[in-house]
Amino acid sequence: MNARNTEVLDWLRAHHTMTLATQGEQGVWAAAVFYASDGFDLYFLSKPGARHSGNIARDGRAAVTIQEDCSDWREVKGIQAEGHVVELSGEAAGQARALYGAKYPVVGTLAGAPAAILQALAKVHWYRFVPERLYFIDNSRGFGHRDEIDCRDGRP
Template identity: 30%
Template sequence: MPTPHEEILAILREGKDMTLATLRPDGAPHATTVSYASDGIGIYFGCGEGSQKARNLAHDERVSLTIDLPYADWSQIRGLSIFGRAQRVTDPDALMRVAETFLAKFPEVAQYIRAGEAGPAMFRVTPELVSILNYAKGFGHTELVRVTDAWGRGRVEPACD
């Protein structure tokens, strides 16, 4: 039986897209679907520099997101619901690592990268609370865990929130 940490990592590896909810300056939620890549429990995504997501995150870094894996019937439903904080990645070395992480997961991205052109604004979501959904353990079964280190690579522990 996998640990919660192993289960989170497996779902992050298997998934490709997430629904990301940010907060508009007026407090209204804004949800969109974006592709992501992960490094440990840290999650990366890109968006346009002037996009609604980027503007929202400049105002408030709090995000909620969901990742749902494909399934044939309800007994196979697996996914994650995550609360965390998204921060823009600006360090050139970190951006190179993010690019390598994306290219490893999505090799087709290479065709959209042009020399000399600025790429998308890249963000890193650091999870704080993770709800693991796994219907193989029972209808609607969820397990809530708290990520206990700043980079989301270490421990997860049960949460009572």
């Protein structure tokens, strides 16, 4: 793995919220969700009745963005990615929950979680966004600078 990929993976681990864009019968939709990463794969949870979950059930193609909030264009850094989302079940869902729980302890240590969290977690499904192509935007290297990472040729 090259140094730039390592830098991008570190950046992914340090952030928390991605915007997930999906397409469905009602048109395009974007939703912000917390994520945990394993390599370039991004794991998230959602209610099956959410609009983006319904869209994913019909068509798993999706795009995501993750970015820092800044006021100076030279500070803009972030991810743009295209790929697909799969709903997880069984052991894969358990592994996603463990990964997510390591990043968000309130999910990982249910013994001390508030009742509202326990009730919400009982209703969610687990998903994995698998990028095919990912761009890391880094304006500190020049306006509009982005590095492409082709995720189709194997996992980092």
